Amino acid sequence: MAVDKITSMPYAGWIEPWDERQIVLSTRLRLARNINGRPFPNRLTDAEAEAVAKEVIAALPEDRQWHVLHMSELLQAEKGVLLEKHLASRELLQQQAGRALAVNDEQTLAVMINEEDHLRMQAILPGLQPEEGWRQISLLDDQLAARLDIAYDQRLGFLTACPSNLGTGLRVSVMVHLPALAMTGKLDAIFRRLPQAGLTVRGVYGEGSQSQSGLYQISNQITLGHSEDDIIAQLRQLVEAIIAQEVQAREWLRRNKGLQLADAVGRAVGVLANAHLLAGREAMEQISLVRLGVAMGLCRRISYREVNLLMVSCRSALLQASAQKELTTEERDALRADMARKYFGGGDAV
């Protein structure tokens, strides 16, 4: 049952609303580590990979409850859910032997085993909390390092399969909702400046700056030569600046395009509350508008928590998993529309 919760239910800890601005949805930290004297996962035989997995699983600290999922035992639909909840990467899910995922009961900490590196630890928290995330993941790292001989070099830091992760092995990603900056066409200029600060951005549920959901992931790219504290401080500083600009853009919209904005939000509520067939892309666009509406007091029919939950529940793999069978596109769109209507208290009301 406990494992079911991870592979089928939409809830994950980070869906809980964090601060009243709600521009940052979640903070994810990833820490790459390898065991000394073993080939990296891409050069492990199946038997060696299984031995590494066993060793890592045995080293998991007992102060929390871990659910261990073996990739060889998961259904395709369950893998899709792990991917959409950001608990596992595509690379891990595509492989079998000795590939595993350990998740804590709250689904806020995860360890991917034998992905690109032997260990990829991950902490997921709601809102902008990279410092707290670092505290948690660094503690987990210390606990694991006490039982595993971790590959380390004085000059290069923690050694990773790809030199792009060398040093701290730390990647901090912040998921932000920037619909107003997208609407006012200001995103490109902001994103162009990020690489100079060693940061990168990509759309979530969409390509590049054309994210359908208005969601973007901002993360550090450089891992060597900057301490974890510096990486976190720099990312926070830039994310705070982007938040301030999004707030400004929302204010500008309210003053100059108030009627159009209220109309767009109202129409989005109308679609989600009444549609009977809802494609994934359309759902994401409308949910993004409603989320903006909730933030600006233009929509009171749904809470942040519900919007966040709806956003995750609408993803195809979760629909598939909840239906417990293969769905056609039309069946999926119908199920998605049913779900959206329920969130707006509609049921079958037209």
Place this chain on the structure above:
Amino acid sequence: MLCERCGKNQATVHVKKVINGKETQENLCEVCAGDVWSFGDLDLNKLFSAGMGGQRALVCDGCGQSLAEFNSSGRLGCSRCYQSFAEQLAPVIRRFHGAKRHVGKVKLLSGVPEGAAWRADPALADKNYERLALQKQLEELVALEKFEEAAGVRDNIRRLDDEISRMMAQTPGGTSDAKAGER
């Protein structure tokens, strides 16, 4: 046909040589041919890349991955690859990160209190690493029953420990782990 050298085995290798336009052919068995060419450890990769640009085809002695494999996949085979290909990787790392040296959390020694100082102070990190190396050396010497040498290493570790404690006492937050997660 029998081998023209030993006259014992079947000749299966036919070596054609062209020297100053004069062609000769030798018919040898595998054993004798091995003497001439050492087919056993002939590394074609090494030969080819030696011809092209003069860079030897490097292979990591830890996992057997070649530098060419890294160049095509972007991934190394094991942590030892960083030593095996140190010279070739240095510019790659430099270009990507713009830095050469790790700053931040370091590998902790077992038995040494965890503290913010380890993460922030590069000098302490160096000492920590030095001690790590000595510890390993000590274990190896004990395993080989070279107790006299081991005692010398142990003395060095003790000296280093004293030095580390002094440095930690001088570093703010160095004596407890209370500040490790702050900031």
